[in-house]
Each structure stands twice: as structure tokens, then as C-alpha cells.
Amino acid sequence: MNRRLMRTYLIDLIKLGGGERLIRAPTTFLAIVFGVSQQTASRIINELCSNEYVYKTMKNGNLWVRVTEKGLAEVEEYIKYINDAYKHPGKVILMGYVTKGLGEGAYYISKRRYQIQFKDILGFYPYPGTLNIRLKDPYYISQNRFLRSLPGYRIKGFRTRDRYFGGAKVFKATIQGKVYGGVVYADRSIYGFDIVEVVAEQYLREHLGLKDGDEITIEVSINQ
Amino acid sequence: MNRRLMRTYLIDLIKLGGGERLIRAPTTFLAIVFGVSQQTASRIINELCSNEYVYKTMKNGNLWVRVTEKGLAEVEEYIKYINDAYKHPGKVILMGYVTKGLGEGAYYISKRRYQIQFKDILGFYPYPGTLNIRLKDPYYISQNRFLRSLPGYRIKGFRTRDRYFGGAKVFKATIQGKVYGGVVYADRSIYGFDIVEVVAEQYLREHLGLKDGDEITIEVSINQ
DNA sequence: ATTACTAAAAAACGAGTAA
DNA sequence: TTTACTCGTTTTTTAGTAA
Structure with a gap:
């Protein structure tokens, strides 16, 4: 059934x-x-x-x-979902802690072919680097799993002389209720469902005064 | 669907x-x-x-x-139902106002063949008369409709020399959180879904000091 | 009284595809 | 790209009924 x-x-x-x-x-x-x-x-x-x-x-x-x-x-899980549907329609709330990534983000985000697409979707050229967030608990991990199952906005991969740069999808988001940005899922992500990568126009660690372990909230827009 | x-x-x-x-x-x-x-x-x-x-x-x-x-x-109706399921499991809460019935209740309830069955189900011989309650609003009317759709305990009809006395069903109930009694639905009820008939061992109007128009709460047990 | 099996009917589903 | 049709397949439902 x-x-x-x-x-x-x-x-x-x-x-x-x-x-x-x-x-x-x-x-x-x-x-x-x-x-x-x-x-x-x-x-x-x-x-x-x-x-x-x-x-x-x-x-x-x-x-x-x-x-x-x-x-x-x-x-009870279903009741939580219903409450969430009424509290945060059109949005997925993710909470977690600032964490160090593998530093690859900067390299990828800086690629011109990606930058142009981000500009098209989000309206800005992102700061070359991603803010990595380790989600707080299983609830947010399940929320992230749900979000990642949605199509979002498509970032197309491309090929250079040397290698292939994979595609990704991105969702519009607000970080700490203040900064407009995006949540990015690379098609061939090295991360599991407990980590999300955030991009913004600014260098978020500096702009929001964040350091490793700081709690952070992201409000992600579901709709396209 | x-x-x-x-x-x-x-x-x-x-x-x-x-x-x-x-x-x-x-x-x-x-x-x-x-x-x-x-x-x-x-x-x-x-x-x-x-x-x-x-x-x-x-x-x-x-x-x-x-x-x-x-x-x-x-x-929203469904959410109400879910909340109610958690707040009042195994029960239907009915609220309404004391109202005059047609006075037939006394005649029927007093019949020995009914009295015996009430005693079997509820544990007491009911006071010969019913307390009629006009339900407060559409919510309680829909609750009453739900309750009435359930089988409850069966009161069998019987035949005398003169006429046939119809069957009914009864649910165990608590009136005003104090008095133990029952809610009765005659098979050929003359009332719609906005009225419920309550029986108890005592004469409720006197015992609870009720007069027409007084607000009253009944907690009906769903289970058999 | 029950529960639950079987078999036949009804409803729901998704692949293919037209527009 | 869309939506939504047809149609064959699967799933779900219920009547009849055995236990």
C-alpha cells in the first residue's frame, strides 16, 4: 500500500x-x-x-x-511536514554549522563558463568559493535530501581542451535572513546529504563574520 | 481519486x-x-x-x-482532525446547549425492555427521560455525524401487543466531565445531526442544575 | 460472531506519443 | 520544451464465502 x-x-x-x-x-x-x-x-x-x-x-x-x-x-514525521508546509511554504529551511570544505569550490566557481550561468540564474557573479555547511541533525538532512531531489535551476557542464567540468543545479537562497545567494549541488558531488554548499556575491565568512562551527540558517526557495 | x-x-x-x-x-x-x-x-x-x-x-x-x-x-479540516486525534483519542467531544425535546424520551426510556438493555450496556437503569442538546456549531455537527456512523452498542427493538418499539444504538459518555451516562441514537430518530439525546441514572437537569440554553460538554467514547 | 481467502471487477499507473 | 491522450499492465477493491 x-x-x-x-x-x-x-x-x-x-x-x-x-x-x-x-x-x-x-x-x-x-x-x-x-x-x-x-x-x-x-x-x-x-x-x-x-x-x-x-x-x-x-x-x-x-x-x-x-x-x-x-x-x-x-x-509524527508527517505532522512535522504539515506544520512545515504551513510555516515555510515554498521554502526549505536548513540549519547547520560552518565547516571547512576541500577548497575545490573556489577553483570551480571561478570558471567563467560557470560564472555566466550563475549570473543568469541568481543575478550576480558569485564570489569564487563556497561556504560549506554541515547540517545540524537528521531532520535537516532529510530536508536536504528532499531539496536535492528537486530539479532546481540547471547549471550546464562544459568541456575545455583538458577536461570536462560537470553540471550542477542551484536553488535561490537567503543566508542568515540577510544575504541573497544560492545553494549548489554538483552533479558529481563529493559530499553526502549532510553537507550543503552555498554561494553568494560576497565572501560570506568575512561579510557575516563567520568562523568554523558557527551556527547558520539558510532559507532555500523551492520554486523555479 | x-x-x-x-x-x-x-x-x-x-x-x-x-x-x-x-x-x-x-x-x-x-x-x-x-x-x-x-x-x-x-x-x-x-x-x-x-x-x-x-x-x-x-x-x-x-x-x-x-x-x-x-x-x-x-x-484545514484534516489538520483539525489530526489535532483532535492526538488530543482526544478514543473520544468524540460534543458541545452544545441544553434544549427542550418533544418529551417523548421519557415514555420510551421508561419501557422495561429498553431499561434492561441500558442496564446491560451502561450498568444502570436510566432516569426515564433524555436530556436534549443542540450542538454548538458545524464542527460539532460533523463530529456527531461521524459518531452516529459508528455501530456503538446495539439496543434491540421489540414488539408489544399494540405496536413496535424501534431499535437504537448507544455510546458511553461523560456529561460535563462529571456524570457517567450515554448518548442514544434511535434508529428512526426524529432529530437531525444537530441534536443529541443523553441518558443518565440521574435526572440531569436537576443533578447538574441545568436549564434551557446552558452550555454543556459531552465526552463520548468511540470504542466498544 | 469473527477474519481473510479467492476471483472478478474497478481503479490507478506509466510508457509511448501526439499536439 | 510543455501537457495530456490512449492503451496495456499493475494494483486495489469488493462480493462471495470458507473457516
């Missing part, structure tokens, strides 16, 4: 009290609550069960169910 | 910023966000659109969408 649907059924079970204790839940009863047939209700519970979202047991011919910790976590 | 699913896609659109303004949303992009194919994303938007949850328009070959007021209301 669809994960989207599973969540909604879990919420229904929580409404019935199944988030805090074992509840008697005959499939005929669940059918009414879920708005499906008895057979489908039976199958839903079994699928939730095989995903370990729900614990079920039979007591003298009756089904009793309880949402597991995993199921509750699944719903 | 399933209403459950529609809501989740609406939330995704709100996350993208489509709850507050028209956003550019090519179906290829939505496909990534929704986790479906481009064709399915296209179909989802068209279905949301034909349900008037979403307004869509084409600007030079690109799809732009915005969640409508109806769509936002749909999601």
Missing part, C-alpha cells in the same frame, strides 16, 4: 485510541471508520502490521490493534 | 507555496514532488482541479497552480 495512505489510516487508528493502548477493532468496525469494505479493512490492518506500524492480536475471535512506536513516529 | 490521497497532494502543493500564490508547477516537477510519473502528476492536478481544490492555468506552455479556498478548507 501507498505510504501516503498508510499514514491516513494510522491517524484514524490513533483517533480510535489505538496510539496509546490496545483497542478492540473488528474489521467491520474499522471498515466504517476507514470508509472501505470489511475485506479491505482487514487487508489494511494486515499491511500496516507487516510494515510494523501496527501490532495486532486476536482475543476470542476479535481483532485488537495498537499503533507501534514505528507507526507513531511515521505519523 | 480517493479523498484521503487528494488531501496529501494538496498539502504537498501548500508546501510548494501554492496555498498563498500561483506557482509554476510543470508536471515533470510535480511528478518528483508527488513521487509519481509525469502522467500521473498531470492527472492528479486535473482531478484536484475538477474538484475545485486547485486552480490551474497555462502560461506560455507552463502549468501554474494555486490551491483554492475550498482546497485550503479541506486541508
Whole structure:
């Protein structure tokens, strides 16, 4: 079953009290609550069960169910997402700590063929260097994973006499609520989902007085 | 498409910023966000659109969408439901005002064949009469509609020499957080979804000092 | 009473593709 | 590039029913 649907059924079970204790839940009863047939209700519970979202047991011919910790976590994550959708529509908020990169950023960003494209997309020629941020916790890492799955604006790769310079995608962003810039994901990035690279017109470390380990917030625009 | 699913896609659109303004949303992009194919994303938007949850328009070959007021209301109702699921698991809260019924309640409740069944289910012989409550607003009416759709405990009808006394269903309830009782729905109820009938061992008007128009809260247990 | 299997019907999906 | 149609395939659903 669809994960989207599973969540909604879990919420229904929580409404019935199944988030805090074992509840008697005959499939005929669940059918009414879920708005499906008895057979489908039976199958839903079994699928939730095989995903370990729900614990079920039979007591003298009756089904009793309880949402597991995993199921509750699944719903809570979804509630977080909904809250975030209302709090930060059109944006992904990333928080982390300033960290040293491998220093390659400067070399790449300075390439004229990249500079022109950044100017087209972001409206400025970026400072030759990237600010690397190590994300704070798994929540922001998952947010980053979501962001990175989106297309963003395309930066095309190019070929010189010597070698090939790979493509990238970039998202418009605001750093510390003050500076306009971009978040860049190189197609062949050496970083995992815990690191993001930020570009801006200014040298951010100086402009914002940042040093390694300083906490930093980036508000990234989802839309194109 | 399933209403459950529609809501989740609406939330995704709100996350993208489509709850507050028209956003550019090519179906290829939505496909990534929704986790479906481009064709399915296209179909989802068209279905949301034909349900008037979403307004869509084409600007030079690109799809732009915005969640409508109806769509936002749909999601907000769902968020209310989720909050309620966490706040009042296993219960439906009904609020309303004490109101005069048609006085028939006393006649029915006093019938011995009903009394015995109430005793079996609720544990007491109810006072011969029902307290009628006019629900406060559409929210509680919809809660009542949900409750009434559930099976509850069955009260069987019976036949006397003269006539047939119809069946009913009853839910365990707490009135004003103090008195234990039940909410009764006669199968052939003369009331709509804006009225509920409450029974208890005591004469509630006297016991709780209630008069017509007084606000009253009932906490109804969903489970069986 | 229950739950849940089977089989047939209905709905949803995505590849290919037209416009 | 887009969107969205057709159509074959897969998935989901429910009626009937056994246990």
C-alpha cells in the first residue's frame, strides 16, 4: 500500500485510541471508520502490521490493534511536514554549522563558463568559493535530501581542451535572513546529504563574520 | 481519486507555496514532488482541479497552480482532525446547549425492555427521560455525524401487543466531565445531526442544575 | 460472531506519443 | 520544451464465502 495512505489510516487508528493502548477493532468496525469494505479493512490492518506500524492480536475471535512506536513516529514525521508546509511554504529551511570544505569550490566557481550561468540564474557573479555547511541533525538532512531531489535551476557542464567540468543545479537562497545567494549541488558531488554548499556575491565568512562551527540558517526557495 | 490521497497532494502543493500564490508547477516537477510519473502528476492536478481544490492555468506552455479556498478548507479540516486525534483519542467531544425535546424520551426510556438493555450496556437503569442538546456549531455537527456512523452498542427493538418499539444504538459518555451516562441514537430518530439525546441514572437537569440554553460538554467514547 | 481467502471487477499507473 | 491522450499492465477493491 501507498505510504501516503498508510499514514491516513494510522491517524484514524490513533483517533480510535489505538496510539496509546490496545483497542478492540473488528474489521467491520474499522471498515466504517476507514470508509472501505470489511475485506479491505482487514487487508489494511494486515499491511500496516507487516510494515510494523501496527501490532495486532486476536482475543476470542476479535481483532485488537495498537499503533507501534514505528507507526507513531511515521505519523509524527508527517505532522512535522504539515506544520512545515504551513510555516515555510515554498521554502526549505536548513540549519547547520560552518565547516571547512576541500577548497575545490573556489577553483570551480571561478570558471567563467560557470560564472555566466550563475549570473543568469541568481543575478550576480558569485564570489569564487563556497561556504560549506554541515547540517545540524537528521531532520535537516532529510530536508536536504528532499531539496536535492528537486530539479532546481540547471547549471550546464562544459568541456575545455583538458577536461570536462560537470553540471550542477542551484536553488535561490537567503543566508542568515540577510544575504541573497544560492545553494549548489554538483552533479558529481563529493559530499553526502549532510553537507550543503552555498554561494553568494560576497565572501560570506568575512561579510557575516563567520568562523568554523558557527551556527547558520539558510532559507532555500523551492520554486523555479 | 480517493479523498484521503487528494488531501496529501494538496498539502504537498501548500508546501510548494501554492496555498498563498500561483506557482509554476510543470508536471515533470510535480511528478518528483508527488513521487509519481509525469502522467500521473498531470492527472492528479486535473482531478484536484475538477474538484475545485486547485486552480490551474497555462502560461506560455507552463502549468501554474494555486490551491483554492475550498482546497485550503479541506486541508484545514484534516489538520483539525489530526489535532483532535492526538488530543482526544478514543473520544468524540460534543458541545452544545441544553434544549427542550418533544418529551417523548421519557415514555420510551421508561419501557422495561429498553431499561434492561441500558442496564446491560451502561450498568444502570436510566432516569426515564433524555436530556436534549443542540450542538454548538458545524464542527460539532460533523463530529456527531461521524459518531452516529459508528455501530456503538446495539439496543434491540421489540414488539408489544399494540405496536413496535424501534431499535437504537448507544455510546458511553461523560456529561460535563462529571456524570457517567450515554448518548442514544434511535434508529428512526426524529432529530437531525444537530441534536443529541443523553441518558443518565440521574435526572440531569436537576443533578447538574441545568436549564434551557446552558452550555454543556459531552465526552463520548468511540470504542466498544 | 469473527477474519481473510479467492476471483472478478474497478481503479490507478506509466510508457509511448501526439499536439 | 510543455501537457495530456490512449492503451496495456499493475494494483486495489469488493462480493462471495470458507473457516
